[in-house]
Amino acid sequence: MFSQEGYRLRLEWGPEGIDALKGCDVLVVVDVLSFTTSVDLVVGNGGQVRPSRWGPESGRTPRPASLAGATGLVELPSPNGSNLSSLAATTGAHVLAACLRNAEAVAERAAQLGEVVGVVPGGERWGLDVLGTGPREFGPLRPCVEDHLGAGAVLAALASRLPAGQASPEAELAITAFTHTDVVRAVRECGSGRELTGNGHAADVELAVALGVSRVVPQLVEGVFR
Numbered sequence: 001m002f003s004q005e006g007y008r009l010r011l012e013w014g015p016e017g018i019d020a021l022k023g024c025d026v027l028v029v030v031d032v033l034s035f036t037t038s039v040d041l042v043v044g045n046g047g048q049v050r051p052s053r054w055g056p057e058s059g060r061t062p063r064p065a066s067l068a069g070a071t072g073l074v075e076l077p078s079p080n081g082s083n084l085s086s087l088a089a090t091t092g093a094h095v096l097a098a099c100l101r102n103a104e105a106v107a108e109r110a111a112q113l114g115e116v117v118g119v120v121p122g123g124e125r126w127g128l129d130v131l132g133t134g135p136r137e138f139g140p141l142r143p144c145v146e147d148h149l150g151a152g153a154v155l156a157a158l159a160s161r162l163p164a165g166q167a168s169p170e171a172e173l174a175i176t177a178f179t180h181t182d183v184v185r186a187v188r189e190c191g192s193g194r195e196l197t198g199n200g201h202a203a204d205v206e207l208a209v210a211l212g213v214s215r216v217v218p219q220l221v222e223g224v225f226r
Contacts (some may be wrong), residue, residue, distance in 0.1 A: 025114020
């Protein structure tokens, strides 16, 4: 039921979404603010990213603006995108990392890799403060604007390559959101964007909303995005 059988383009949220979509040929992880944006930047510089499993003991996650010039191998823990990438790797699917910067390029590669593509927006976690000194335990998943739009960007690019009717209702809703929204304004003004800006990370938001500037396609190979 929740695996969205019969559709080539599928969407489901968070860790449970990975499990629901584990029969897909390709899984695309979306964590716009900020894991997959960081991955795009590092891989675009010729570097690699190892998604480290995040936990209460993890240190502060490097911000995208601090990684804009990073090369080499970067260890990148995060409570959403990094954990999802590790989970996706256990399914046997090809695993790609997408954000608003590289959605079109990722869609092209996903279409080459398999027939059935699942897109998994990470969402945020209620009660989780990764910027300050607050709680670092996982709370319930909060579906968020930026990841829904990032997923929609990938799915819209995929849908344009296929006959009509190939996207599940869940995927169609994300496509509609992306194609009928002022994406830059929405990400800047949503709760996550305002939180980052309020904590002095407006540069991260601006990097994240640079639509279509990257042709980088980070693919997880032997535990590393390259």
